[in-house]
Amino acid sequence: MNNQTTTDDRQVLIVGLGIAGMASAIHLHKLGWQPVIIERASARRTGGHSLWLFEAGEATAKRLGILDNLTDRTDPNSPTYEINREDERRKGFNGFQQGRKLLRGDIEQALFEQLPPNVDIRFATTPTSIAQDANSATVTLKHLPTNVETTERFDLVLGADGVRSTVRKLAFGPHEDYLEPLNYMIATVKLSKPLEGYRKDEGLILVEAGRSVWVFAYADDNGTVLFSYKTNDVREEFSRKPIESLRRAFGEQPTGSLLGQLLDQYEAADDASFASVDQVKMDRWHNGRIALVGDAAWCPTLYSGMGASTALLGSELLGDMLEIYPDDLEQAFNNWEGRLRPFVEAVQRDALTDRVIFTPESEVQRVLRATVFSLSSLPALARVIEGMNSSKELKSFDIVARSMPTQGGITKPVRITNVDTVLVAEFDHDPRATQALSVLKQAAANGQVVLARAGVVKRSAQGEWQLLDQYSAIDERSGTKAGGLVGTLLGALAGPLGTLIGGATGAFIGAARDKAEVAYDETVKDQLVELVQPGTTALIAGIGFGANDVVDGEMRQLGGVVKHFAANTLKAAIDAQVEVKRVADRAERQQQAQAWFRNQRQQFDEVWNEVRQKVQAAIAESRGKL
Template structure:
């Protein structure tokens, strides 16, 4: 062990939902934790997060609900609009008992991360010295043996840890270094998604997530916690283009081409995109890693399993995974490799449920041409009718609601500060 005979030193690569949630669990359990995040500051923005079933239970057990409830989006439901903004279909939260596209507990990803960071700061204040949170750095190399993991960083000096956790997303560097190249685990799902904040248009119906189908794309405007702003969500059905990765100008150009004849608020969305400080764009990819643990390196969140943002379950699964891994490490802190193996088995049913795509994936969710756009509109009207409502409820019900958590994290301890 690198710290004491019973207390490990854990490295978490990635300062997002999964990384912060796990760090919170570990610090509360008195475990020394280092978090390294390549960005210079926490990332704002992202899509709304539904907390249902097991993920809601986890949020309650972690004591996050007061902070979450203070930042709820209070969405009324999903409405579908035509090119003039006229509504032709609705899925209200009440009509679908919170089991439709909008759940009872909805919070913006950035706001959930803020809740976690506030809780982590409070836990760290209770035990100074347990948490080392580093921005602007990343893992450069990993070499593990039976007793620990030697890690080289791009900026900081190398260190030795008892366990390395990859919480660094779909394009995980930890996974690449310890498990293999990205192409071994990633499957392109036929498109891209973009998210960013924009000023709320004056004629958008308050509280409703408004969505429009157009050939090759869907785009919507979703409520934010601050009513003065909203979230733009864009899905593009196109062939994969590796040149798009990391090139914001090319990404914006693709969005403009895809929405130039879309009507409704497409011009507003395109104009806001240029100024958005939280612009996020990435390919839709499914991540399948057969075993989340490889010795003393383990993956949580999108790094280990992901159905793409279309699943709507990525953040919820990340929260569950962080809770389960934190609980397993707290059970056997003297053997973190064994903790990782148990977690790898625990997470499987949740990861598989989180990879399911509601609505059949991009081929059904995004029309390829004008004819399919017209068909999508017609089918939406049918599916949102009273007759079809029970069927739609079953389609949207989160699979994770049926899955019990296999372990309970211990109550927080008042750890001895590290000198």
């Protein structure tokens, strides 16, 4: 689709003056685009709720030139306590040590100051219709205070206008088609004054089944509050005033000192927020000359902590692809999505797990959560839990740098444990498959793909297999250096918590294991080998959240037949097979136990009969003598 001019007067309409919108404007302006930014609100927002900017977002912030203006508000000496309504407290969750603690307004202020002075910003303006042809997009803009509408033409339209994006609704369809509700509500407010009876530097967490409230402490401010609760009817929650829904959600029992003060401050605030928790799920983030960025395209929810980071890096990567393919919007969009989507989907999956940390939906989850956190205080178990934390890898992964070609050198291969796709490339000749492994390793070194583990497997016409070569970038704590297909590829199938199968069973390779562990290893091996056609030699690789379109092309140039399999689908199949084996094994053990008892009973009966006969004979003999 060669449909874009290469002159420096290309105009892009950016809808939304938030993080994704301003980051896009800054980057595209550097590339020669002329941004026009429209914002529905009548003025720029300030303040806002707590957020964290992680290494993935910090890398983009640094390249945009705003990182030095983002001062971490974390108080390193601030304690965090879990507290109940009776004001009983214990040491609380301390998992927010990664990244910079900020207010949303901190990032927006830094971005706003970085905008070029000639950028056209129009407040109280929204799009009402978008039409496009091969050369441009025609947008009708409405100035809300006057209801005056104007029509303008743009080379590109970016929707950066949040979860309920107007651009998405106009260009892609109604919200209901793309919003995936989690059936939770959140409310945030910035504290207007310190809490009575509590120190200003204390982080406070009150967690109950299906509801929670968090107070985030700051080194230089009063802090912010996050209310979160589960609901069976989101629409009903919006039918009342937010404070009424909050008070109903937290029950009629006495609130206690902390919760009572927080609800009162929320009710008195002018800038409190209240929203449902929804993830945005879309097959495509672009349509012709229209694209979505940030929450409008992929909202990971506040539970992920990655909203700001993905908004920054997603906007930067889009600009990079537009720079590489200046004359082909479709190619730029496709390469952008191909590189970014696996990463974003991994972030969204982790948000579903992290939600349990914020608000366990049941008493069972609450107890399990408390147990895990209490055990994490033990150094040995803390290291194990740390190793299970796949979200930490996501938060520190610079997907933008890894998606760009290297200049004059090779970047260090990334070590990663979270794998989304199992790639299988089948070849008629062994050398081609071995060469394909070298190509894949080089692509990983160049940042074109994220490679965890790979092996070259030869499968005979009779179905027997042989491992010819292997590669692993998995950290030693997460797997094993033992040879063999199982030791090499177990880590390709990560669970919902990022816990490696390789971490759970791979460490047992070469040691004594029970039947269940052996069954799991054998099932993984069988499942992976079954992906390879008999009579071929194949490269099997665990691929992380990275692009593989370039790699696929190189595999095909070598004569390979390339197939992709979703890791979570394979894992589900393996889990199902293992469960069948487990049930069968349990039934077999029960049968063996029953047979053993029957045998023991039979032996007992035989001995008892013999003893009884001898006793009866002795009694008869005694009577005869009498």
